[in-house]
Amino acid sequence: MLRIPVRKALVGLSKSPKGCVRTTATAASNLIEVFVDGQSVMVEPGTTVLQACEKVGMQIPRFCYHERLSVAGNCRMCLVEIEKAPKSFYMLQLSYREGVMEFLLANHPLDCPICDQGGECDLQDQSMMFGNDRSRFLEGKRAVEDKNIGPLVKTIMTRCIQCTRCIRFASEIAGVDDLGTTGRGNDMQVGTYIEKMFMSELSGNIIDICPVGALTSKPYAFTARPWETRKTESIDVMDAVGSNIVVSTRTGEVMRILPRMHEDINEEWISDKTRFAYDGLKRQRLTEPMIRNEKGLLTYTSWEDALSRVAGMLQSFQGKDVAAIAGGLVDAEALVALKDLLNRVDSDTLCTEEVFPTAGAGTDLRSNYLLNTTIAGVEEADVVLLVGTNPRFEAPLFNARIRKSAITYRYDHGLGYDSPKISLKNIASGSHPFSQVLKEAKKPMVVLGSSALQRNDGAAILAAVSSIAQKIRMTSGVTGDWKVMNILHRIASQVAALDLGYKPGVEAIRKNPPKVLFLLGADGGCITRQDLPKDCFIIYQGHHGDVGAPIADVILPGAAYTEKSATYVNTEGRAQQTKVAVTPPGLAREDWKIIRALSEIAGITLPYDTLDEVRNRLEEVSPNLVRYDDIEGANYFQQANELSKLVNQQLLADPLVPPQLTIKDFYMTDSISRASQTMAKCVKAVTEGAQAVEEPSIC
Structure with missing residues (x-):
């Protein structure tokens, strides 16, 4: 138009x-x-x-x-x-539209019965409304060779109407100029010119915006029609952004995942991991309780036997002999239930896999560990300083917001992956050239990645960034309630865990190894068998046989995010809910229900029986966890900066390099995506080239 x-x-x-x-x-x-x-x-x-x-x-x-x-x-x-x-x-007017539609349909194949876009096709709908039921075109239709652009997007380019939506999305939203047009008129084609993979973490969105069936989902091909599926509104937990999604299911199986509009979070886009890793929900699942026998082998058992074994250990050990680690995909209901369970055996050793410095303000001030500017707020920022993070692969939808607001060309300030001992100190002192850019900004934004805080000098980095943010606020043109300091988390459970009083990191467990260790979805590999005494009894509760399950003495199968109604809090502090789309496989149960049943057998019954009662308990501990789709503002940056001056730690000379530097590091980061064959194909395609996973096209 x-x-x-x-x-x-x-x-x-x-x-x-x-x-x-x-x-x-x-x-x-x-x-x-x-x-x-x-x-x-x-x-x-x-x-x-x-x-x-x-x-x-x-x-x-x-x-x-x-x-x-x-x-x-x-x-x-x-x-x-x-x-x-x-x-x-x-x-x-209608006569013009009818003529345009006739031209579009002249070369378009009659693939509707076998096209995956059927029922969701703009061309199909508009030809019914504005087109004619007769064609005057008697010549042969144009045929175009299909392009191989990777394992995610299937191309049937004979159906393409050259609207260029995919090209504009790739360039303007994804920031990858891989797609373009060649030829003119009847010979025009959309493709990558030289056959290559469409290297973008947002590539699946071109499927949604394609008005015809030229670009469809390879994993979803020929599996279901849209009118056959049941749609459930939910949220994504593959990162800490909390993108809104629609889970399409049929006969108790997740068929596909689509984006759902939320202007303040993901707009109408989702990442490829969110969209395509759903096949990991069907593989490597824990479906029955397991217990380690005398030979050291894990064998299937009943729920009663498994829970009785765990309850016996909780009755035998108390206090600091009992500890727990929460993983990245755990919901707030399970977190508060586990907290209450351990508190009833006089233990407060509840840890998260991700580290967050406790020196200075630590996690006492909520604004110290949130993305305070909000995800949508980045569009108002005129300067963004990223410290120890690569948002393109850690939070793709947040990165899309940055691109949307500011990035129109590459601009090198000479920062790069430098040593924080040099860069942060120079910026704080004002001797770095970028300091002047920050000083002149009206709405500057400093984003510190949680990955940088996993270093041994994490507390010093947090203190230095807090000092920079406060200095910017005092010396630049910042007005009103604009918030400069921001933390970008990588995992979905971290903010809720910190809100509930969990200790960030497992250092306390390493220093004082427990006799009983409860791993709640802890698959990050933050602790190994070698870190614990030989007689340490390990309970693993989760939905995948990934990293944590093999070292456990008892395995309790839990439910994944598509199988439960649960609360998650994203990196900006917004509480949202997942909804039940399918039932858990086999004998798996929701996490909070397992913990509640365990408490009853152990003789320390928790005071809630329903989900509403659990959420009432959440409200008692941290009221913001049940204020859904709302952000509770926090503004204690000056106090946090004053407390950061008490941090007695030196910055290291090691370069501050984010762990997710390339797109290969993006695809398999949690137990669900690591179980996904589609994500494995993506890693293989990136490593060996798109030809390594080439699949024949049926039509």
């Missing part, structure tokens, strides 16, 4: 006839009055005619136009008549 700003449209003096658009400017405000089929609507200068028509509920057909992409004007479907204009504008 060709963008026609309303302010440039001709001013109509008489009442608009049916099917026309006229505009008049108002002197009282900056808004412009537009008449669409005689209906008045006020719009801002620069609004397109299509957007003005949509404001009054008029449906304008389009293929190339997308609200979040630049305007291309390729398809010519959105034509309308503007009163007294010398010619029709791109945005037109």
Whole structure:
């Protein structure tokens, strides 16, 4: 669609006839009055005619136009008549649309019965509404060779209508200029020119925005029709962003995962790991309780036997002899239940896998461990300083926001992966050239990655960044409630665990090894058998046989995020809920229910029987955990900075390099994605090239 700003449209003096658009400017405000089929609507200068028509509920057909992409004007479907204009504008009447549709269908194959886009196809819908039921085209249709762009996106390029949505998404949103057009007219093709993998962590979104069946999901190919599936609104837990998703299921199986609109978090995009790792929910699952026998082998047993064994150990040991570690995919309900269980045996050794410095303000001040500016707030920032993080692979949707707000070209400030001993000190002192950029900023933003805090000098890094953020706030043009200091977490459970009083990191367990260790979904490998006494009794509760299960003496099978109604808190402190899409496999149960049953057998019954009662307990411990889709603001940065001065730790000379540097590091980061064959194919494709996973195309 060709963008026609309303302010440039001709001013109509008489009442608009049916099917026309006229505009008049108002002197009282900056808004412009537009008449669409005689209906008045006020719009801002620069609004397109299509957007003005949509404001009054008029449906304008389009293929190339997308609200979040630049305007291309390729398809010519959105034509309308503007009163007294010398010619029709791109945005037109039914006769024009019927002709355009006939041209589009002239070369389009009749693949609807075998096309995965069937039922969700814009071309299908609009040809029914605006097209003809006859074709005058008798010549042979154009055929285009399919492109191999990796293991995720299947291409049937004969169906392509050259809307260029995928090209614009790759360039403008994903920041990867891998897609483009070659040829002209009837010979135009969309592809990568030289056959290669579409190297983007957001590549699956081109499937959603493709208006036809040219780009579809390879893992989902020929598995189900959209009207056959049941859709459940939920959230993603593969990172700490908390993207909103829709889980499509059929006969108790997850068939695919799609994005769900949330303007403040993920807009309408999701990462490839979120979209395609769902096959990991079906593999390497723990479906029955297991117990280690006299020969040292894990064997299946009953729930009663497994829980009785664990309860006996909890009755035998108390206090510091009992400890627990929570993993990255654990929900808030399970966290509070485990906390209550250990508190009843006089233990407070509850740890997370991820480290967060406790020196200085530590986790006592909530603003010290949140993304305070919020995910959507980054669009307002005029300067962003990233410290020890690569958001492209740690939080792809947050990275897309950064690109959207600021990045239009590469700009080297000479920082790179330098030693924090040099860079942070120089920025704090004002001797680094980038210090002046920060000083001149009106809305600066400093983002410290949680991966940087896993280092031995994590406390010193946090103190240095806190000092920089406070100095920026005092010396630059920051006004109002703008928050400079931000922490970008990598795992979904960390913020809720810190809110509930868990100790970050497992150093306390290493220093004082327990007799009984409870691993709640702890698959990060933060502790091994060698770190513990030989007689330490290990309980693993989780949904995958990944890192934690093999070292356990008892295994209690839990439910994954698609199999339970649970609370997660994202990196900005926003509480959200997953919903039950499918039932847990085999004898697996929800985590909080397992802990509740264990407490009863151990004779220390927890005071809740239903999910609502557990959430009432959550509210008692940390009220913000049940204020769903709300962010509780915190503003104790000055106090945190004062406390950071008490940190007695020196910065190391080692370069501050994020652990996820390349796209290969992105695909397999947790127990679900490590169990996914699709994610394994992605790693193989990146390592060996797209040809290594080439699959034959059926159509």
